[in-house]
Amino acid sequence: MTQATREGGLHLLEQMILIRRFEEKAARQRAGGLIPGFLHPYIGQEAVAVGVCAALAPQDVLTSTHRGHGHMLARGADPARMYAELFGRTAGYNRGKGGSLHMIDVELGFLGANGIVAGGIPLATGAALQLKRRGSDGLAVTFFGDGASNEGAFHESLNLAALWRLPVLFVCENNLYGEFTRQDRHQVISDVADRAASYGMAGVVVDGNDVDAVRAATAEAVARARAGEGPTLIEAKTYRHRGHFEGDMARYRPRDEVAHWMARDPIELLAAALVADLGATEEDVAGVREAVETRLDEAIAWAAEQEHPRPEDALDHVYVDSLGGAALR
Numbered sequence: 154m155t156q157a158t159r160e161g162g163l164h165l166l167e168q169m170i171l172i173r174r175f176e177e178k179a180a181r182q183r184a185g186g187l188i189p190g191f192l193h194p195y196i197g198q199e200a201v202a203v204g205v206c207a208a209l210a211p212q213d214v215l216t217s218t219h220r221g222h223g224h225m226l227a228r229g230a231d232p233a234r235m236y237a238e239l240f241g242r243t244a245g246y247n248r249g250k251g252g253s254l255h256m257i258d259v260e261l262g263f264l265g266a267n268g269i270v271a272g273g274i275p276l277a278t279g280a281a282l283q284l285k286r287r288g289s290d291g292l293a294v295t296f297f298g299d300g301a302s303n304e305g306a307f308h309e310s311l312n313l314a315a316l317w318r319l320p321v322l323f324v325c326e327n328n329l330y331g332e333f334t335r336q337d338r339h340q341v342i343s344d345v346a347d348r349a350a351s352y353g354m355a356g357v358v359v360d361g362n363d364v365d366a367v368r369a370a371t372a373e374a375v376a377r378a379r380a381g382e383g384p385t386l387i388e389a390k391t392y393r394h395r396g397h398f399e400g401d402m403a404r405y406r407p408r409d410e411v412a413h414w415m416a417r418d419p420i421e422l423l424a425a426a427l428v429a430d431l432g433a434t435e436e437d438v439a440g441v442r443e444a445v446e447t448r449l450d451e452a453i454a455w456a457a458e459q460e461h462p463r464p465e466d467a468l469d470h471v472y473v474d475s476l477g478g479a480a481l482r
Contacts, residue, residue, distance in 0.1 A: 157365055159431040163441060165207060165364050166427060169199040169420050170445045172223040175232055178449055179222070179239060180399050187457065188239045190252055195223030197394035200419035201326050202227035204367025204389075205294060208375050212291035214262040214280050216273030219254055220326075220393075221266030224296055228261050232449060236456035244459040248466070271297055271304035274323065278310040281321035281384075292320035292378045300331025302345045311386065315352040318383035322374050325388045326361065332397050333405050349386035361389030362419040365426075391419075 157165065176194040183192050195202070198220070206215075206227040217224040226232065230246070238245025238256055246256050257265035264280060267273040277295035284291045301307055302325055314321050325345045329336050337343070349356025355377065359370040367389055374385035392414035396403035403411075427433035 157431065159427065159433050162423065162427045162431050163433060163437060165203055165368075166420070166423050166438065167441045167445060168203045168227055169364065169423065170442055171232065171449070172199045172202065172226050173420060174445055174449055175226060175235070176222060178453060179236070182236075182239070182453065183399060188253075189241060190254075192239075192253055192399040193220040193397065194393070194395050194399060195220050197414070197419070198326055198328060198361065198391045199223055200364035200367055200423070201324070201361045201389045201391055202296070204364040205296075205322075205324055205371045205387075207364075207368045208371035209294065210291070211262070212289060214264050214277070214284075214291065214293050216264045216277040216280070216293070216295045217266040218273060218296055218298065218301075218326075219266065219268050219270075220298075221256065221296075222253070225256055225258070225261075225263055225266070228263050230256075230258055230261060230263065231452075233452035233455045236452050237459050240456050240459070241461060242456060242459035243462050243466070244456070248470075249462045250467075250470075271301035271306040273297065274301065274304075274310045275306050277321055277323075278314050278319060281314065281319040282317065285317075285319055290379055292322065292375065294322045294324060296324045296326055298331060299325060299327040299329070299336050299345055300334070300339065301325075302348060303331075303339060308348075311348070311352045311354065311384070314384040315354045318381060320378035320381075321384045322371065322378065323384060323386045324371075325386065326391055327388050328391050328393045329410075330393070330397070330406070333401075335405075344388060346386055346388035354383055355385040356388070357385060358388045358390065361391030362417050362422060364419060364423055392417075394418075 173196055176196050179192055182188050202223040234246050238247055239253055241249040243249050246258055254266055254268040274295050274297055277293040281293040327345055331339055344358050346356035346358045357370050360366045370387055374387060424438045
């Protein structure tokens with residue numbers, strides 16, 4: 154690791170393990186009947202969310218995807234409130250009405266997960282336009298997958314962002330599959346970042362399983378955006394360890410491919426680098442794992458005790474008071 158300190162590296166490791174174990178425990182809770190609906194685990198892609206968010210500032214904003222728990226946790230969300238949302242409880246981030254696909258916390262600058270493929274890309278582009286108009290030094294980041302880079306919203310957003318030199322980072326988490334379709338069956342190109350050249354913006358390919366590399370690439374893109382040099386398309390090559398959704402057996406993936414990527418587990422790579430290069434000990438790593446386990450077990454216990462919404466609560470927040478079309482706060 155070229156940039157991290159021992160303490161900083163252990164913090165990154167803690168965030169990545171938090172995401173991993175949050176998702177694994179969520180899958181277990183869903184199997185036990187506490188979570189309705191679908192889950193799209195972020196397991197295997199933790200280095201992307203953590204590396205990107207490590208290079209951001211409080212004034213920056215993010216949009217996410219259907220696989221958004223990792224992004225939200227990396228931004229600093231409370232796992233207890235996230236579990237409460239997954240459990241459909243009023244203490245959740247959306248008062249139990251949004252569930253996995255629509256969690257949001259604007260106070261964190263997290264503008265929401267999104268169930269629509271590429272749906273968050275134009276939202277982040279619009280947020281970047283507003284930040285620029287306000288004279289803020291904040292920037293917007295949008296996460297999406299390789300499949301989303303085929304959508305019109307992707308191309309329209311990159312075109313406008315480049316034309317107006319907006320402070321926005323387009324982060325493609327290329328896990329090689331658009332749902333169940335391997336990348337080489339829906340794209341001729343192997344690097345999504347090549348598409349940046351069509352819009353006159355920087356395009357960067359980074360090892361998405363190396364958290365330090367992701368952070369460094371993001372820091373460079375952030376510096377360009379804050380300097381008024383416009384957007385960057387970052388492609389992080391990574392891999393999801395499980396199927397597209399919890400319950401998908403992923404039989405469409407070759408066994409040797411899965412084995413190759415499992416051997417490059419981003420958490421194990423970081424843990425090994427911390428011990429080999431930064432003076433951390435195996436006890437340090439074990440301590441991080443134990444602390445995360447305790448935190449998440451407490452979060453689940455708290456969330457399970459929270460109240461369900463009342464039936465009449467379904468009618469709340471359907472409309473807002475407004476003046477001339479603008480919401481009153």
